[in-house]
Amino acid sequence: MTEPIPIEDLHALADNELSKAERDRLMAAMRDDPEAQREYESIVAMKQALQSQRNAHTSDELWQTCRARLRAIESTQRTERFVWRNAWALSACVFLVLVSAAWFQRSGPTSVRAQEVAMLASGMFPSGSSHVADPNRFGQWFEKEVGAPKIPTGPLVPVAGVAGTFHGARVARIVLQDQRGTVSFVLVHNPSVAGRTECSQMRYFCVNQMRNMNAVAWLEPGYEMMLVGDRSQADLLSIAEQLRDH
Amino acid sequence: MLFQRRSLREQFEQQAEKVFPSVLGTALRLTRSREEAEDLAQEAMVRAFEAYERFDGANFKAWLLRIVTNLYINRYRQRQRAPQLGSLDDDHVAEPSGDEAETPERLVFDELVGAEIEEALSRVPEDFRMAVMLSDIEGLTYQEIADATGVPIGTVRSRLARGRAQLRKHLADYAVRSGYIREDER
Numbered sequence: 001m002t003e004p005i006p007i008e009d010l011h012a013l014a015d016n017e018l019s020k021a022e023r024d025r026l027m028a029a030m031r032d033d034p035e036a037q038r039e040y041e042s043i044v045a046m047k048q049a050l051q052s053q054r055n056a057h058t059s060d061e062l063w064q065t066c067r068a069r070l071r072a073i074e075s076t077q078r079t080e081r082f083v084w085r086n087a088w089a090l091s092a093c094v095f096l097v098l099v100s101a102a103w104f105q106r107s108g109p110t111s112v113r114a115q116e117v118a119m120l121a122s123g124m125f126p127s128g129s130s131h132v133a134d135p136n137r138f139g140q141w142f143e144k145e146v147g148a149p150k151i152p153t154g155p156l157v158p159v160a161g162v163a164g165t166f167h168g169a170r171v172a173r174i175v176l177q178d179q180r181g182t183v184s185f186v187l188v189h190n191p192s193v194a195g196r197t198e199c200s201q202m203r204y205f206c207v208n209q210m211r212n213m214n215a216v217a218w219l220e221p222g223y224e225m226m227l228v229g230d231r232s233q234a235d236l237l238s239i240a241e242q243l244r245d246h
Numbered sequence: 247m248l249f250q251r252r253s254l255r256e257q258f259e260q261q262a263e264k265v266f267p268s269v270l271g272t273a274l275r276l277t278r279s280r281e282e283a284e285d286l287a288q289e290a291m292v293r294a295f296e297a298y299e300r301f302d303g304a305n306f307k308a309w310l311l312r313i314v315t316n317l318y319i320n321r322y323r324q325r326q327r328a329p330q331l332g333s334l335d336d337d338h339v340a341e342p343s344g345d346e347a348e349t350p351e352r353l354v355f356d357e358l359v360g361a362e363i364e365e366a367l368s369r370v371p372e373d374f375r376m377a378v379m380l381s382d383i384e385g386l387t388y389q390e391i392a393d394a395t396g397v398p399i400g401t402v403r404s405r406l407a408r409g410r411a412q413l414r415k416h417l418a419d420y421a422v423r424s425g426y427i428r429e430d431e432r
Contacts, residue, residue, distance in 0.1 A: 008403045011410065015381060017388050046410055046417070049363055050382035056360055057271040062284055066266070066291045067259060073295060074255045 005029055005036045014043040146172045146187055155242055156183070183229030183239065189222065205240055207233050216240045258298045262291060265307040268384050269314055275379050276318045278368055286322060290314040308386050312394035315376060319396070366416035374409030377402055382410075
């Protein structure tokens, strides 16, 4: 008695999934098994019926929609790839622009320096300012902005100046320098402006603190003057006396 | 590189257009919903395009249908509250009866129109239906079906045998109802 042919082998035969040896063996076995033959024919018939359903469903409209989506994706991918590949160059360009802008800002005649930005923010800096950084033009600038023919610098050297308005009063600030560093010499027109320093502590000078720095103020005809710097009060008083002498 | 990428899309479209009916048909037979099938087909095309650079070039249709079935398994099937997997009771194989009709079944199947085949196929449990569809309609090999559905080849063989048996039973019901064969010829 021969063993019945496994049903899965018949399916594999119909699906052409057997090796030649297996196929030959199975075909030989089927010759003596009419039931297996009918089953095999049934499988093949059903496969053919199902194959007729291939490509039964199609939609040109849907395919065109898919194509549009693919094109959109491709476009996005191209942009992303471009940015990704050239990110270093784009970053370098931005950095270059920033550095260039900073350089021009710093070297320009009307540029605002870092310490001036801090002073602007803290309210110590006059607005609508004119600047001077050229030592050769300093006297001319001082006469024009302050109205005095000579800068009372004493033993210090003026290195920069800025003039403008502060709370409605005309203000000039001159940076004076010596071997120990810089101090700010501030001249305010119209000493009757509200909030001006009251100088009642000493004969000429009023000593106080401003922005954590020592400050010395005194009055001259038509001006209130002030020295501000990271120096001791004695140093500032000494400089102020020398300025007064000039 | 830009032109190379554009050429890649055109190359993909050229291949995909030929097998798009298979993609849509498979999606329809899996979801049994026109709307969901169109979504699934579109999503599969997009996924395939995005992964096209990694395609090994062997069998584009099998690769694309694998994406469709994987996408369906991972996404659409999870939405179904009641899994449509056939129970063990449903899995029994209709063995050929001893008194099978002499009339070749091929004649019966030849009479059947597509709608009835699709209807009968839709009544087969999902895993079996997937195997039958991929094998008999789309012509994938056992290995390709195994790759597409993530099961061993032995399981593919088993599912095919069971799926076809159930399909034959449903088609025979239709043939009897339609008068193609008599009840005693089943």
